[in-house]
Amino acid sequence: MPTSIDECAGQLLAQGYVAERELATAAFLALRLQRPLFLEGEPGTGKTEIAKTLAAMLGRPLLRLQCYEGLDMAAAAYEWNYARQMLEIKTADAKLSADDLFSRRFLIPRALLQALELPGPPVLLIDELDRADEPFEAFLLEVLSEFQLTIPELGTIKAAEPPIVVITSNRTREIHDAVKRRCLYHWVDFPDAARELEILRQRVPGAPEALARQVVAFIQGLRMLDLYKLPGVAETIEWSRALLELNAVALDPQTVQQTLGVLLKYQDDIARVQGSEAARLLEQVRAQVHHG
Numbered sequence: 001m002p003t004s005i006d007e008c009a010g011q012l013l014a015q016g017y018v019a020e021r022e023l024a025t026a027a028f029l030a031l032r033l034q035r036p037l038f039l040e041g042e043p044g045t046g047k048t049e050i051a052k053t054l055a056a057m058l059g060r061p062l063l064r065l066q067c068y069e070g071l072d073m074a075a076a077a078y079e080w081n082y083a084r085q086m087l088e089i090k091t092a093d094a095k096l097s098a099d100d101l102f103s104r105r106f107l108i109p110r111a112l113l114q115a116l117e118l119p120g121p122p123v124l125l126i127d128e129l130d131r132a133d134e135p136f137e138a139f140l141l142e143v144l145s146e147f148q149l150t151i152p153e154l155g156t157i158k159a160a161e162p163p164i165v166v167i168t169s170n171r172t173r174e175i176h177d178a179v180k181r182r183c184l185y186h187w188v189d190f191p192d193a194a195r196e197l198e199i200l201r202q203r204v205p206g207a208p209e210a211l212a213r214q215v216v217a218f219i220q221g222l223r224m225l226d227l228y229k230l231p232g233v234a235e236t237i238e239w240s241r242a243l244l245e246l247n248a249v250a251l252d253p254q255t256v257q258q259t260l261g262v263l264l265k266y267q268d269d270i271a272r273v274q275g276s277e278a279a280r281l282l283e284q285v286r287a288q289v290h291h292g
Contacts, residue, residue: 001058002028016202017046017053018195026186027054036144036165038180041188043170044232050188051125051166060164061122065111067132073139077112077149102153112143116159123164129179130169137176144182191233193220199233204240210289214251215240217285219263225277227269235263253279 002008008031009024019027027050030037039047055062065076073079085101109117115124129137143149144165148158167183169175191199193216200212207215215236223230231239239262248255256278264270273281 001031004028011057012050012053013202015053015057017049018191018199018202019050020191020195023050023186023188026184030166030184031164033184034162036167036183038167038169038175038183038185039188040169040171040175040185042190042230042232044234045188045190046233047168047188048125048127051123051127051168054164054166055123058123058164060120061118062125063111063115063118063122063163064125064127067126067128067130067136069131069133071132071136075110076136076139077110077143078151079108079110080153081106081108098153104154107151107154112140113149113157115163115165116143116147116149116157118163119160121159121161121163123166126165126167128170129167129175130172134173134176137179141178141182144179190223190230193217196220196233196236200236200240203237204244206244207240208249211243211249211251212240213289214285215243217288218251218256218281221281221284222263222273225272227264227272228266229264229269231263239263251282251285253282256282 002011005021005025005028008028009019009021012019012024012027026037029035031054037050039050041047051064052062054060080102085106088101088106089096111124115122126140146158147162148156150156165183167179190196196216196219197212200207200216204212219231219236219239239259242259242262243251243255246255246259257274260270260274260278264273
């Protein structure tokens with residue numbers, strides 16, 4: 001467990017995660033204060049990756065609850081094994097009581113309950129909470145504030161040691177204040193050019209320095225355009241790997257044209273960039289890199 005912000009940033013960096021000072025501070029405080037960390041920001045800016053990195057950094061298991069529309073407690077926390085209960089009723093010699101049927105052996109734990117019971121404790125990633133229906137947030141409040149879960153048939157199960165909780169949201173809708181109040185909050189923005197270049201050095205160490213600088217400058221330029229979906233850091237890393245596979249040592253119009261689908265995921269955005277816009281960005285990149 002890190003004992004300072006600098007140590008936390010260094011441990012994250014050792015795992016290949018280049019954290020800005022504010023994020024390193026939020027992560028450090030979340031660990032020390034045993035509070036959930038709530039991360040909002042554009043897709044592809046490294047929100048999910050921070051949970052994976054914290055798990056690797058601390059040597060803890062990672063439990064991931066991927067949120068989606070219609071997610072309920074049966075999928076997120078626990079459910080009863082009704083098929084096994086019915087079989088037990090049919091095969092039991094004596095009459096079974098409700099206490100027998102709703103005992104622990106019939107309970108199927110899901111991510112939230114597992115996070116409270118695993119030793120360690122684990123890192124619990126509640127990913128893309130904004131995808132879940134708003135009422136689901138109410139189910140989380142007990143877990144986030146008390147690190148416990150009340151099961152009507154069994155009682156309350158409380159974590160011996162609080163799990164490390166990371167919640168992410170792409171902000172497709174607002175998350176309720178009741179959830180945010182129980183967490184430490186940080187907005188994860190697109191990195192500036194210097195930090196994005198350092199991220200590339202960490203994540204794609206085989207990329208030539210000149211190519212990495214051109215890639216970062218081009219993508220920084222793309223983010224200035226009015227696109228439906230701006231490329232995130234994940235796309236920066238993926239594009240760099242793709243360019244290496246094509247043995248590219250520098251950006252050129254043909255290579256950019258042929259690989260835009262790695263960066264942009266909507267045809268309207270590709271149509272907006274390809275051709276003259278891509279050529280303009282390339283000229284801008286060459287001027288920046290040459291000047292730098």
